Amino acid sequence: MPARGPEAAPRRGGSEISLAERAYAGHSDAMGAFSRKMLAALLLPLLGACGDGTLVVFVNSGVIVGSPRCTASGGEFDLRDDGGLVLVVITDGTDVVVAGRVGGCPDLFAGANASVEGRQSGGRIIASSVTVD
DSSP: OOOOSTTEEEOGGGOEEEHHHHHHHHSOHHHHHHHHHHHHHHHHHHHHHTTTTOOOEEEEEEEEEEEEEEETTEEEEEEEETTEEEEEEEEEEEEEEETTEEEOGGGOOTTOEEEEEEEEETTEEEEEEEEEO
16 A cells, blocks of 8 residues: 655656655666766776686685695695695795795795685685795
């Protein structure tokens, strides 16, 4: 049953509208279009930068399990976090910081607390940075 009294106003055709409908009717449609354009302008560069829009950055903290396997251009190690064991891949572009100093894969060691930031690729994380306390 339609609302009656001061919170209702006549509508064309004799039906009534509520106070909320009246307030919304006063809302500018141009403002809604502006908001949608602003949202699109903010999100599109992010999606474009990601290629297919699926870039996800992971930050994992845990303990390095076993000795890291290092090569001339990077290496890899197992990290035990709350979710279990994760393989972390270090590339020549990975920033490694050990005890506040710039380092590399050979500076990492078993049992160290590590924080890893990177992207997931398959069942492993390609590290952009590794920090060891």
